[in-house]
Every structure is written in structure tokens, then in C-alpha cells.
Amino acid sequence: MGEIAAENDLERRLVRVILPAFHMIQTFTMGRESHFKCTEGLPEGAVLVNGILDISTLQYHLYFRHASFGIVEHGDKIPELIISFESIGGNMPLFKCHKCGTVENTALGDFWTNQDKPICSECKTGSENKCQ
Ligand SMILES: [Zn+2]
Numbered sequence: 536m537g538e539i540a541a542e543n544d545l546e547r548r549l550v551r552v553i554l555p556a557f558h559m560i561q562t563f564t565m566g567r568e569s570h571f572k573c574t575e576g577l578p579e580g581a582v583l584v585n586g587i588l589d590i591s592t593l594q595y596h597l598y599f600r601h602a603s604f605g606i607v608e609h610g611d612k613i614p615e616l617i618i619s620f621e622s623i624g625g626n627m628p629l630f631k632c633h634k635c636g637t638v639e640n641t642a643l644g645d646f647w648t649n650q651d652k653p654i655c656s657e658c659k660t661g662s663e664n665k666c667q
Contacts, residue, residue, distance in 0.1 A: 544606055546584075546600060547608075548601060548606055549600055550601075551596055551599075552596075552597045553597075554595040557593065557631065558628055558641070559595070571623055572623050573619070574620060575618060576618040578601050581599040581600065583598070583599055584600050585598040619648070620647060630653050634652075634655070635658055637657070643656040
């Protein structure tokens with residue numbers, strides 16, 4: 536259980552980042568401007584080592600390597616790294632509420648912490664106002 540970072544451990548120091556295809560489509564849409572700062576995410580110098588599109592959930596699973604990540608033992612699931620953003624004045628990308636279908640700014644709602652089934656701020660607060 537030593538914490539010595541032997542060089543051959545590096546290739547097993549992995550995390551997985553899940554990127555919804557919806558976010559990608561928003562980002563790539565012509566004319567869209569996004570102004571946000573990554574507040575929790577990859578350390579500088581992380582290396583992309585693999586990527587898979589899960590067509591059933593429309594999510595990209597991107598795998599990164601970095602010396603600061605924990606070692607993944609053979610057969611273990613690669614841990615997910617949650618990425619967080621804060622808006623720095625412009626428009627954040629949009630997402631569609633899993634519950635009611637409302638399209639909302641990703642700075643609101645729980646998109647960045649619940650990317651599987653993100654819900655809008657109205658559904659999240661459970662307010663009496665019905666979102667449509
Ligand atoms: Zn909603």
C-alpha cells in the first residue's frame with residue numbers, strides 16, 4: 536500500500552470524464568459563445584489516453600492519465616472525475632431538463648453534478664411553479 540509513485544504506475548493513474556453529447560453539440564453550434572471557467576476538473580498536463588462514445592446514453596467517456604490521480608487496480612472501475620464550471624459573464628451552454636424537458640443554462644440546475652439525468656432549477660427546487 537506504499538504511496539511511492541513508481542514510473543510504471545503512471546499508466547494506471549486514471550480518471551474518467553463524462554461529456555454529454557448534448558453539451559458538445561451546444562458548444563459546436565455556430566454562433567454560440569460560452570464564457571466559463573473550469574473550477575473543478577483536470578489538473579494541468581493531464582493526458583487523454585482513450586475515449587468511447589456510449590451511444591445508448593449519448594455520452595462520451597474520456598479517460599485521462601496524470602501523476603496526481605489514484606492508481607486503478609486491474610479490474611477496478613476507473614473513477615469518474617466531476618467537472619465543474621462557473622459562468623464568467625456570457626452564456627453557459629444549454630441543457631435539456633431530464634424531468635420536464637425545459638432547456639436551461641448549465642449554470643443553473645444540476646447539470647454539472649448530475650450529467651446522467653440533469654434537471655432544471657425549477658424541478659430541483661421543487662417549486663410550485665410548473666416548468667413546461
Ligand atoms: Zn425541469
